[in-house]
Amino acid sequence: MLRLPTIINFPLILWKDKRQKRIDEEEETRYLLEAEETLIKHHSSSQNLFVQNDTNKSLFLNNQVHDELVAILKFAIPLIVTFLLGIGNKVIDVWFLGKVGSEAMAVVSLGGLFTTVAGLSVGQGILTAIDTLVAQAFTGASNPLTVGTILQRGLLIVYIFGILVALLWSYAENILLYMGQTPELASMAQTYVTIITPNIFLSFTIVSIRKFLQGLGEMRVTMYLIIILFPINILADYYFLIYLDLGYIGAAYQNVLISTVLLLIYVLFIFIYTDAKKYWPGFTGQAFSQWGVFLKLGIPGMLSVSTDWAFEVCAIIAGVLGQTSLAAQSVVLTVNMLFLMIPGAITNALIVRLGHHLGANQPKKTKLCVMISTFLGLIFVFVDAIIMYTYRSKIAHTFSTDQEVILAIEDLMGVGSLSHFALGFGIVLSGTLNAFGKQSIVAAFNIVSYYAIGLPFGLYMTSHHGWGLIGIWSGVVLSGVLKSIGESIYIIRYIDWEQESLVHLDEPYTHQAVVKALKNSKRLDWQVIEDVTEENAESCPADTQLQWLEYELIDWHHLAKYDTESLSNAYCIRKGLIRKSQLAYNMAKYLSKHPDSILKKAIPETWQFELDHVDYFDEAMNEVFEVERDLEEEGGNHMFIIKPSMANKAAGIKVFNSLDQLRAIFEEPESDMNKRKFHIRAYVMTKSNIEVYLYRDMLALFALKEYDTSNLDDNLIHLTNTCIQTEEAEYNEEASVKLFWELPLEEKDLNHIFEQMKNILADVYDACSSEMTTFQCIPNAFELFGIDFMIDDELNVYFLEANAFPDFKQTGGKLQHIIQELFESTSRVAIEPFFTDGKEVTDEKMVKVFEKELLSL
Numbered sequence: 031m032l033r034l035p036t037i038i039n040f041p042l043i044l045w046k047d048k049r050q051k052r053i054d055e056e057e058e059t060r061y062l063l064e065a066e067e068t069l070i071k072h073h074s075s076s077q078n079l080f081v082q083n084d085t086n087k088s089l090f091l092n093n094q095v096h097d098e099l100v101a102i103l104k105f106a107i108p109l110i111v112t113f114l115l116g117i118g119n120k121v122i123d124v125w126f127l128g129k130v131g132s133e134a135m136a137v138v139s140l141g142g143l144f145t146t147v148a149g150l151s152v153g154q155g156i157l158t159a160i161d162t163l164v165a166q167a168f169t170g171a172s173n174p175l176t177v178g179t180i181l182q183r184g185l186l187i188v189y190i191f192g193i194l195v196a197l198l199w200s201y202a203e204n205i206l207l208y209m210g211q212t213p214e215l216a217s218m219a220q221t222y223v224t225i226i227t228p229n230i231f232l233s234f235t236i237v238s239i240r241k242f243l244q245g246l247g248e249m250r251v252t253m254y255l256i257i258i259l260f261p262i263n264i265l266a267d268y269y270f271l272i273y274l275d276l277g278y279i280g281a282a283y284q285n286v287l288i289s290t291v292l293l294l295i296y297v298l299f300i301f302i303y304t305d306a307k308k309y310w311p312g313f314t315g316q317a318f319s320q321w322g323v324f325l326k327l328g329i330p331g332m333l334s335v336s337t338d339w340a341f342e343v344c345a346i347i348a349g350v351l352g353q354t355s356l357a358a359q360s361v362v363l364t365v366n367m368l369f370l371m372i373p374g375a376i377t378n379a380l381i382v383r384l385g386h387h388l389g390a391n392q393p394k395k396t397k398l399c400v401m402i403s404t405f406l407g408l409i410f411v412f413v414d415a416i417i418m419y420t421y422r423s424k425i426a427h428t429f430s431t432d433q434e435v436i437l438a439i440e441d442l443m444g445v446g447s448l449s450h451f452a453l454g455f456g457i458v459l460s461g462t463l464n465a466f467g468k469q470s471i472v473a474a475f476n477i478v479s480y481y482a483i484g485l486p487f488g489l490y491m492t493s494h495h496g497w498g499l500i501g502i503w504s505g506v507v508l509s510g511v512l513k514s515i516g517e518s519i520y521i522i523r524y525i526d527w528e529q530e531s532l533v534h535l536d537e538p539y540t541h542q543a544v545v546k547a548l549k550n551s552k553r554l555d556w557q558v559i560e561d562v563t564e565e566n567a568e569s570c571p572a573d574t575q576l577q578w579l580e581y582e583l584i585d586w587h588h589l590a591k592y593d594t595e596s597l598s599n600a601y602c603i604r605k606g607l608i609r610k611s612q613l614a615y616n617m618a619k620y621l622s623k624h625p626d627s628i629l630k631k632a633i634p635e636t637w638q639f640e641l642d643h644v645d646y647f648d649e650a651m652n653e654v655f656e657v658e659r660d661l662e663e664e665g666g667n668h669m670f671i672i673k674p675s676m677a678n679k680a681a682g683i684k685v686f687n688s689l690d691q692l693r694a695i696f697e698e699p700e701s702d703m704n705k706r707k708f709h710i711r712a713y714v715m716t717k718s719n720i721e722v723y724l725y726r727d728m729l730a731l732f733a734l735k736e737y738d739t740s741n742l743d744d745n746l747i748h749l750t751n752t753c754i755q756t757e758e759a760e761y762n763e764e765a766s767v768k769l770f771w772e773l774p775l776e777e778k779d780l781n782h783i784f785e786q787m788k789n790i791l792a793d794v795y796d797a798c799s800s801e802m803t804t805f806q807c808i809p810n811a812f813e814l815f816g817i818d819f820m821i822d823d824e825l826n827v828y829f830l831e832a833n834a835f836p837d838f839k840q841t842g843g844k845l846q847h848i849i850q851e852l853f854e855s856t857s858r859v860a861i862e863p864f865f866t867d868g869k870e871v872t873d874e875k876m877v878k879v880f881e882k883e884l885l886s887l
Contacts, residue, residue: 098383098398102406105379108253109244113371115256117364119263119288123281124364126267128429130277132357137278139360140215141222144202145229149195153188153234157241158331159324160184161381162467164245175311181242182310182317183324188234195230199223218278225282232289239296244382246309255295263288330469355499358438361429362446366453369414373407373454377461384465400462400521404455411454418447438499445503452510459517466525475516484509539839543846544578547853553862576861581835589810597864598811600834601716606804607794607815608834616804620797629797632790632829634820709750709818709830710770711840712787713852715876717812717860722795722880724788725855727848728770729841734758752840763842779825786827787819792880794829799884807884812860814852851875 127135163180203220207213240252266287270280301307380403387396418425422443426436460472488505491497497504548554577584578599589598606612617633711729716722734755735746742748746758755761771780798805816836820828838849855873863871 095398095402098395099402102376102379102383102399102402105244105247105382106376106406108250109375109378110372112253112256113375114368115253115260117368117371119256119260121364121368122264122267123284124360125429126271127278127281128357128361128431130271130275132354132430132432132435134271134277134281135357135360136215137218137222138281139357140206140211141202141219141226141278141282144206144219145199145223145226148198148202148205149192149230150233152332153191153195153230154237155332156188156191156325156328157184157234157237158464158469159327160238160241160245161378161464162327162469163324164242175309177242177245178309178311179314179316180324181238182314183320184238184328185235186317187321187324187328188238189231192230192234196227199227199230222278222282225279226285228286229289232286232293236289236293236296239300243300244378247382251296251299251303255292255299258295259288259292262291327467327469330471330473331464332473354432354434354438357430357432357435358442359499361426361435361439362442364429365418365425365443366446366450369411369418369450370454370457372410372414373457376403376407376410377457379403380458380461381465384462404458404462407458408455411451414454415447415451418443418450422447442499442503445500445507449503449507449510452507452514456510456514456517459514459521462521462525463517468520471520472517475513475520479513479516480506480509483512539846540849543838543850543853546850547857548861550854551857551862553866554857575865589808593808593810596810597861600813601805601807601811603804603806604798604813604834606798606801607832609804610831612804613798613832616797616801617794620793620800624793627793628786628789629793629829632786632827634828634830709820710787711836712770712817712819713836714791714815714817714832714879715812715856715860716795716807716815718807719809719884720795720799720807720880720882721878722791723859723876724791724879725852726771726784726875726877727851729845729848730768730770730773731840732766732768734761734766752842753837763844767840767842767845769845769848775825783821783825783827788877788879790819790827790829791817794832795880796882799882802884810864812856814856 123138124135127138160180164177202223203216206216206219211219243251263284266284270276270284274280276283380399383399383403384396387399422440425443426439430436430439460475463469463472484505484507485502486505487508488502491501491504492499493501495501575595576597576599577589581600584598584600584602586602589596606616617629621627621630621633709731711731713725713728714722715725731750731752733747733750735744737747746755750766752766755766773780775783799807813834814836816833818830818833820830822828841849852875855876859871859873859876863869
């Protein structure tokens with residue numbers, strides 16, 4: 031083995047070709063300040079990787095499908111029960127009204143459609159913003175009170191809207207007369223609407239709380255409450271409609287009573303039996319902020335509920351066609367809505383599940399969730415449509431005893447079953463788009479399909495061809511088909527399932543290994559776009575998740591803004607480790623406090639001084655008189671290395687053993703043959719704040735020529751860096767690059783060396799991490815360092831230096847698999863946990879040598 035050299039650090043050198051300019055103290059201070067402001071521009075290696083997490087595939091596909099199906103059903107089943115019981119209450123209401131008579135059924139149907147179109151559905155559409163915002167904030171926001179603030183903000187907005195709705199309802203009679211209703215029916219409808227006016231605020235509050243709980247994944251609360259409410263609703267119907275025989279007025283009182291009871295039970299249940307109250311921030315001024323964000327989703331959401339409006343328009347026209355048509359419309363609409371509760375429940379489960387996946391940055395699970403939910407929705411609506419058509423006669427006889435109404439129901443149920451299939455599928459697709467915050471797209475499809483095409487078609491068939499209710503419902507079917515087709519195309523073509531990864535590595539050797547490692551990930555799946563330039567890397571897209579870039583291209587602002595969602599491949603400030611002068615200072619300071627540290631023997635004797643020009647050489651040597659003393663000693667056989675502190679890849683290295691040779695280094699023209707000292711190249715992965723791992727597979731890099739004491743002037747016998755060896759005709763990769771664990775030493779000796787390396791690294795990182803001005807770690811970063819060790823004849827290990835963005839190409843072609851496996855291990859240990867569950871991953875080749883919780887400036 032080679033004799034251990036002494037190292038002289040020249041941290042600030044002005045070379046004749048001006049490749050390394052002098053940095054004075056003022057510039058050094060400015061550099062540090064700019065680093066802390068994340069505005070650093072520093073040229074380093076040739077690695078460019080700008081990645082965004084695409085998916086999580088921790089399990090095989092069949093397991094993923096099973097897990098996702100179970101999760102969706104876990105959310106959907108309580109909602110199905112809830113929605114069925116909820117609409118079941120309406121079915122019970124219609125059944126009781128049918129027993130009272132067609133007049134009461136017609137008034138309640140007309141009044142109900144007016145309140146739906148003229149306020150309730152509009153407000154509920156605005157509240158769809160809660161679906162998107164709460165579900166994503168629940169998994170994505172760092173402050174749990176954020177979701178409660180969103181609920182409070184939604185209530186304030188919808189209450190203000192409710193006041194306007196109440197004013198509109200006071201003119202219900204005039205509006206209905208204008209639309210062609212008979213004066214008697216319009217007058218009775220006005221009475222009904224006036225009585226249920228409190229329902230505006232009751233309904234908006236109930237819907238807000240229900241959506242809030244669904245966003246938290248609390249699906250069962252509403253189910254329990256609806257189960258409790260179901261018998262109460264039956265008793266109320268009986269009391270007001272049969273016992274008191276109040277007709278449509280009794281139906282109005284019953285409606286307000288049930289809404290009041292439901293709200294009271296909701297509030298009591300939440301505060302007594304759930305922990306949802308912990309998300310409530312109390313009344314806060316933040317609820318008055320960010321209304322624009324809420325309304326940006328809410329207003330398109332309001333327009334997107336025009337599916338419901340289409341049914342109500344059918345009812346309005348049915349009212350014009352007479353009481354029989356209106357009664358039949360009421361029954362078919364109720365049955366249709368009953369069965370639509372199933373795809374509706376699946377859609378709500380889908381929205382919540384999608385929101386959680388999006389908030390947790392798991393796009394592939396998002397895509398799988400949509401596929402499973404859509405498939406389930408198709409199955410249910412298909413079966414429901416068959417049931418509706420097959421049992422249309424029994425349904426008609428169940429809801430009415432009037433023969434004319436029964437026949438009208440049977441005729442209408444055929445087209446009603448078709449509309450159920452088209453609309454049910456559309457509900458699932460609209461839910462997908464709403465979860466992605468695409469309410470405006472849903473609104474656009476609804477407006478075009480229903481109001482621009484479907485309803486005009488239905489009106490035309492009704493008025494010009496005498497199709498009656500079947501004509502207008504045919505328009506609804508056409509609208510549903512067109513809307514489903516349009517939304518399907520949009521989802522397939524324009525939804526960004528695979529978030530983009532931008533990759534560009536100048537060095538193909540490293541480029542291929544990094545990209546392959548990311549694509550081989552077992553838990554993450556990356557879409558890689560290999561085109562990153564200084565222009566498009568200056569500002570990361572908002573959804574960027576992983577940056578693997580040259581140091582000067584990293585968007586530090588983005589990294590700080592999205593500190594829990596984005597990850598980079600370098601720390602901003604780490605010169606205390608990678609700059610020789612700073613490292614020497616940190617080691618000296620650390621040893622003064624820890625004199626028993628292994629570093630006392632493991633750090634070669636080092637001097638550092640500033641050298642600007644050869645004329646100042648003698649003056650500089652006075653600062654390190656020990657060097658001159660050792661050189662002048664008789665029989666001295668020391669070899670010295672001169673190494674510029676900010677140079678990479680062996681740039682500027684010189685070897686000497688006399689004072690004259692040292693002078694000559696700065697008097698002679700610079701050589702193109704710059705080499706580095708013999709070393710063991712180890713790869714150390716540092717992640718988060720802070721964990722340090724030593725990669726077991728290390729390289730032993732040998733000098734090109736055999737060590738010869740008779741030819742000490744030949745640098746090629748001293749320097750072992752392979753960067754320039756490849757230019758020599760006699761270069762042999764197998765002779766110059768070997769695996770550490772294959773060195774001709776006994777296994778116990780190799781293990782002894784490895785243990786020393788672990789202990790040395792632990793103290794080196796402890797020393798550097800204690801100096802926050804020159805070494806700062808952040809939780810959302812990792813970095814690979816090339817650490818150079820030297821070994822003497824007695825198997826003592828010495829720490830030579832640390833290299834940021836090491837030259838992986840020097841590994842060579844034969845051992846390229848070492849680098850490939852290094853990147854894959856880095857992905858497993860540093861990247862995958864960050865974007866998934868955060869749990870520590872064990873990798874047999876990554877040996878943890880140091881861990882410490884550091885403060886970040």
